[in-house]
Amino acid sequence: MSTTSHELWMLVRDARFRLEEVDLSDPAVKICMVALARMEKVLARPPRVAIMGEVNSGKTSIADLLLGDGVLPSSVVTNTHVPILIKWSDELTLDVVTQQGRMRLTEAGLDDLPSGLQLKRIEIGLPNERLAAFEILDTPGGYVPGLDGPDAQVFIWCTVAPRAWTESERAHWSSLPQRCWQNGILVATNKDALGRAGELERVAERLRGATGGLFRDVVFVTAVGLSPRVKPVADDAADPSAQALLDSVADWVSAIRARRARKAERIIRHVSRLTFHRLAPGPLSPEAFAILEAWQSDSVALLKGIGNSSDSVSRVIEALLRRFAQSLADARSGRPAPRTPIVVPDKGPPQRGPFRVAAARRYVGLIAADLTALLRIELAQWGLRDPVRYADYAKARSVLLPLANLDATYDELGRRFAATPPASESVALTAAHQS
Ligand SMILES: Nc1nc2c(ncn2[C@@H]2O[C@H](COP(=O)(O)OP(=O)(O)OP(=O)(O)O)[C@@H](O)[C@H]2O)c(=O)[nH]1
């Protein structure tokens, strides 16, 4: 499942809702739901862009430019003394965070605000579409992300173009962690003040030379000033430098979201697979127990056939699938058929070159655990007298299997054995697809 961050978020949310409907008290399912809720939050939260730089370098003007409306309430943000976090909200909100906690400011509440509060940060909620893609953190001069305030994933350093990149700026930026450099954009504000012929090119060349490796991009901008002396740029799309900055931020933010989605996808897959392995631990009838025990001891024996070659892995997987087909047929009839002794595949001669036996055992071990879980749920119909409870397990299975992306794992196995497809695979897959 190669999905965008938003698609993955919808998928996870839907899966969590469906798991909530299932009336199972299994701790594994509960842990899985907590993990899914956590992943939803990670996927829903837009990356944060911190705007840093020395005092009066144009940070708030850049925040305003990214927002695109000149909406920042200037009385709050001129001469920024505390970090200001601006995020999406369907109505305008203003929160202050102090040592004592967070307070929502309303017109009525303003008068009740105790004097002498130690402000840590201000949070502004705005119904601004751009904030669906990224949050903005406007900071005071000398800010260090994450040290005593909010952290971010994209970092803009503002420098005033005519006197850009002073020694103190270099010292501050160089002291920040490397992730700031890797995700950093150097924004030279006051581009409009570089009036002389060739001045912009000269400063640009000097900046690129002096900051090599410290930023992923350098952009010159005429920022919309807060001072009435500076004529505001009415439409940022008309200002190519503003658009270049917006494009640079948008590109990087979507790359970060895609990276996050890939990581979240791996975690979700893993958690769902483990949860699936722990489903239906309830008591089994003696016959069902015998079927499960026979399968488990045979699969353990088969795993020992994995030797120092990829061929041995294929042989063991094929033998496991054949053995699983027998157990599944037994599970459906409810009676263990007379056992034919299994033949553990020959490990074969060792292959030349590196081959990691331990990793191969882990991989095949996971497949064996998937099959055990499938079998246990199948067998639960003989142990769980309550058909509703059995239906709940089947429902949980139908939610977890797509999340764990086991279809892809078994499709790959199907392709691998396509030349001589054993009947066992189709049985295994049918079981996996049933809901
Ligand atoms: N001419 C011109 N003026 C700018 C530009 N960017 C910012 N300014 C002006 O520079 C002054 C400082 O801008 P701010 O955006 O408040 O700077 P800041 O870094 O947020 O300042 P502090 O929060 O006090 O550290 C304001 O008067 C802005 O109008 C620009 O590109 N061109």
Ligand SMILES: [Mg+2]
């Ligand atoms: Mg400011």
